[in-house]
Amino acid sequence: MDETEINVTVIEPEYLEPPEDDKLCVQWAEKIRDALKKQEKFRKHIRYARDIVAGLDWKKDPKSDDMLRHRANLIHGTITGMLPNLYAKNPEISVSQISGQKTLKLFCQTLEKILNRYLDEAGLKKQAKSAVRSAMTCSYGVVKVMYYTGGADPLIAKRIDDIQDNLALLEEQARLINDPAKYQEQEAEKQKLEQALAALQEKAEITLDDGLVIDRVMTENILIDPAIIEFEDYQNASWMAQVIPMRVEDARKLFGYKLDGAQAYDDAENDIVNIFRKPTGEIHTSPKDGQKVCVYEIWDKDTQRVYTMVDGLKFWVREPYTPENLGKRWYPFFLLPFQLVDGKFIGPSVFDLTKKLQDEHNDARDKLVEHRGLIKPGYIASSQIKEQDIKRFTDSVMGEVTIIDPEGQPLNQVIQPKTYPPIDPSAYDTSSVRTDWEMVTGLQDAARSTVVKPKTATEAQIMQQSLSARVSEFRDQIEDYLQQIAQYTAEILLQTLTENDVANVMGQHETAVDPATGMPYISKQAYDWPSIPKEQVFDLLEIRIRAGTTGAPDKQEQQEKWLQFLQVVQPMIAQIMQVQMQGLEPTAQINLLKETITRFDDRLEVEDFIPNMLEQVRQQQAQQAAAQQMMMQQQPM
Numbered sequence: 311m312d313e314t315e316i317n318v319t320v321i322e323p324e325y326l327e328p329p330e331d332d333k334l335c336v337q338w339a340e341k342i343r344d345a346l347k348k349q350e351k352f353r354k355h356i357r358y359a360r361d362i363v364a365g366l367d368w369k370k371d372p373k374s375d376d377m378l379r380h381r382a383n384l385i386h387g388t389i390t391g392m393l394p395n396l397y398a399k400n401p402e403i404s405v406s407q408i409s410g411q412k413t414l415k416l417f418c419q420t421l422e423k424i425l426n427r428y429l430d431e432a433g434l435k436k437q438a439k440s441a442v443r444s445a446m447t448c449s450y451g452v453v454k455v456m457y458y459t460g461g462a463d464p465l466i467a468k469r470i471d472d473i474q475d476n477l478a479l480l481e482e483q484a485r486l487i488n489d490p491a492k493y494q495e496q497e498a499e500k501q502k503l504e505q506a507l508a509a510l511q512e513k514a515e516i517t518l519d520d521g522l523v524i525d526r527v528m529t530e531n532i533l534i535d536p537a538i539i540e541f542e543d544y545q546n547a548s549w550m551a552q553v554i555p556m557r558v559e560d561a562r563k564l565f566g567y568k569l570d571g572a573q574a575y576d577d578a579e580n581d582i583v584n585i586f587r588k589p590t591g592e593i594h595t596s597p598k599d600g601q602k603v604c605v606y607e608i609w610d611k612d613t614q615r616v617y618t619m620v621d622g623l624k625f626w627v628r629e630p631y632t633p634e635n636l637g638k639r640w641y642p643f644f645l646l647p648f649q650l651v652d653g654k655f656i657g658p659s660v661f662d663l664t665k666k667l668q669d670e671h672n673d674a675r676d677k678l679v680e681h682r683g684l685i686k687p688g689y690i691a692s693s694q695i696k697e698q699d700i701k702r703f704t705d706s707v708m709g710e711v712t713i714i715d716p717e718g719q720p721l722n723q724v725i726q727p728k729t730y731p732p733i734d735p736s737a738y739d740t741s742s743v744r745t746d747w748e749m750v751t752g753l754q755d756a757a758r759s760t761v762v763k764p765k766t767a768t769e770a771q772i773m774q775q776s777l778s779a780r781v782s783e784f785r786d787q788i789e790d791y792l793q794q795i796a797q798y799t800a801e802i803l804l805q806t807l808t809e810n811d812v813a814n815v816m817g818q819h820e821t822a823v824d825p826a827t828g829m830p831y832i833s834k835q836a837y838d839w840p841s842i843p844k845e846q847v848f849d850l851l852e853i854r855i856r857a858g859t860t861g862a863p864d865k866q867e868q869q870e871k872w873l874q875f876l877q878v879v880q881p882m883i884a885q886i887m888q889v890q891m892q893g894l895e896p897t898a899q900i901n902l903l904k905e906t907i908t909r910f911d912d913r914l915e916v917e918d919f920i921p922n923m924l925e926q927v928r929q930q931q932a933q934q935a936a937a938q939q940m941m942m943q944q945q946p947m
Contacts, residue, residue: 325568331624338617339624342551342606345533352656353530356448359661363389363447381675384668385661388751389446392660396785397442400426400435401792402856405800414850416838420816421851424807425800427815432522434795440526442788445648446660450541452527454552455642455795457635457802522799527552532643533606534655541647541655548612550641554605558597561605561620565627570596572603573622611640637801644798646791648784663750671743678738681731688728695724752781785860793855800853804840812839878906886920 361367362379363386370377405422407414441451531554535547544550555575562569574597597603604621618628636642649657691700699714703725706712716724816837882903889896900920 325562326566327568328570328623329625332626335617335619335626336624338606338608338619339621341549342533342608342621345536345551348536349530349533352449356530359447359659362665363661380668381672381679382668384671384747385664388664388747389443389660392446392751392781393439393442395781396788397435397439397860399860400430401789401796401860403429403796404854404856406852406854408850408852417840418851420812420837420839421800421803421853424803424812424815425796425853428522428803429524429796429799432524434524434792437524437526438788438792438795441644441646441791444526444529445646448529449656449659449662450529450645450647452529452532452646453644453795454525454527455644455798455802456523456525456633457806458521458523459635459806522802524795527643531555532645539655540653541645541650541657544645544655545639545641547641549608549610550643551606551608552643554607555602556605557599558601558603559599561603561627565618565620567627569603569620569623571622572597572620574598574601575604609641609643614640635802635806637798639798642798644791644795646788660751664747667743667747667750671740671747674738674740674743678733681733681738685730685733686728689725690728692719692724694719700725788860789855792860793853796855797853807839809839812837879903882906883920 363383365379365383365386367377367379403422403425405418405425407418437453441453444451531552533551533553534544535549538544538547556564558569558572558574561572605627606617606619606621608617608619610617614632615630616633617626617630619625620627633642647657648659651657689703691703694717696715703712703714714721714724813836882899886896886899886903889899903920
């Protein structure tokens with residue numbers, strides 16, 4: 311062979327051969343297939359709903375109006391209008407103690423700040439809003455909450471070894487090449503590999519950080535044991551599985567196995583969510599690079615194990631394991647429904663409630679536009695009138711006297727305006743559609759003179775935003791949903807975070823120097839992290855989402871509420887201080903202040919508004935008594 315014709319060959323990574331068939335894996339494959347078959351119509355409905363809400367038909371010419379499905383996309387507008395009222399910002403999390411132990415107050419404050427910090431860094435707002443949109447479009451939304459424990463990535467080390475092997479091969483080939491052009495090609499390829507090697511080596515030196523991870527899962531990518539009938543029982547399911555579409559080359563690198571025989575799926579029509587498409591042929595062929603395979607992550611509650619398999623294969627691509635750092639509930643999946651129906655797992659979404667109403671509205675509007683297109687102003691003339699008279703009529707200008715010979719006929723019968731079918735407004739009236747729309751969606755309460763009374767003082771802004779009971783109920787569901795996520799996250803953080811991790815968030819203790827001894831001491835405790843068993847701590851704590859804190863804030867309403875609060879509370883504080891200055895215990899006044907603050911807003915800490923003048927008065931009295939006693943001792947007998 312001519313030395314100048316040496317081709318560059320890249321060494322492919324060595325992947326493991328498939329092991330023998332696993333009987334348990336085969337059994338689970340049948341369960342997954344059965345669940346997919348039972349949910350097939352629901353998955354198709356999800357795809358259809360998304361297409362309608364998007365309002366774009368990509369099969370049409372992008373330059374034509376036919377690409378736009380609707381004259382008025384009312385469903386998308388409704389979802390967009392509801393979302394800010396339902397979820398505009400992360401909720402306010404409150405951690406309070408169930409028991410009366412005052413020693414837990416600092417710990418409650420610590421856990422509250424830690425929770426808000428980790429949930430914010432994990433992108434709770436982005437993922438939860440996606441789940442809310444999914445619930446309004448696809449019946450329910452899903453997020454997955456996990457705590458990732460960092461460490462070196464084993465895949466990086468494997469890629470470094472592969473690149474080093476390729477570099478050695480290129481250097482050997484370049485040494486044998488005499489053709490300068492081919493030599494330069496080899497050198498360019500060598501430099502690319504050297505840069506990739508340097509990047510991987512730098513990345514390998516960085517260990518991945520620990521942290522909370524919140525992922526949004528597509529609704530059709532979650533499979534639940536078909537034995538579950540009602541939605542609220544999903545946490546009691548025997549198993550749940552997440553469907554993860556993945557390129558076959560990525561799956562090989564991740565799991566380290568050859569995936570010959572895996573089922574390939576065709577993403578036809580650029581539909582990335584349609585991963586359940588049937589095989590293109592009966593012959594089970596291996597997927598090619600660029601094609602996708604379905605990875606199933608199965609969470610089995612009965613055995614407390616997690617199994618990982620690839621569709622079409624009969625072995626576990628990852629050894630079954632029991633996950634660490636879980637909360638009290640087994641499943642890390644959190645499902646948010648839009649509406650619940652008794653005895654049904656899948657309830658109606660905003661799309662389901664309004665699809666026909668949108669079609670009716672757009673049909674009336676389209677026909678009105680067609681009717682208006684028939685109206686073309688003009689005149690009708692008798693065939694017996696002379697052409698020059700018609701021209702004289704059409705060419706006349708303002709104020710001109712036009713002379714026409716009607717040949718003995720009345721002029722108004724010779725030339726008269728054209729008539730057209732009159733527009734009957736009642737035939738194209740959409741007010742009934744709008745009324746139905748408001749009833750099924752719960753919007754526009756003012757149009758129906760509906761008043762929503764807040765359940766607590768902190769929900770006053772819900773009423774200000776004019777939402778009906780139905781929309782307020784969905785907000786309650788969202789807040790309960792977020793409360794479950796917060797509870798689960800708190801359970802994870804109590805198991806995983808060390809005192810150093812907490813100190814990095816809360817800051818170090820504040821210290822001061824004792825003037826008498828000159829020794830430093832802790833003047834203020836910055837945080838408190840429990841040393842008692844975590845299970846015992848949760849029996850003493852309650853984690854809540856403060857009602858109405860996820861909606862869009864109304865600054866004007868908040869300012870007015872605060873002014874009312876000051877007018878009532880300030881005189882009460884002054885009264886408490888006056889009683890304390892007299893050396894008395896203002897128990898009744900303090901209890902009244904606590905109840906007043908709670909009625910105004912339970913987000914406020916009552917202790918922050920109660921002055922502690924009684925202790926100062928007692929210290930002053932003690933100092934005066936000591937001074938008087940000293941003076942009496944100094945007087946001569």
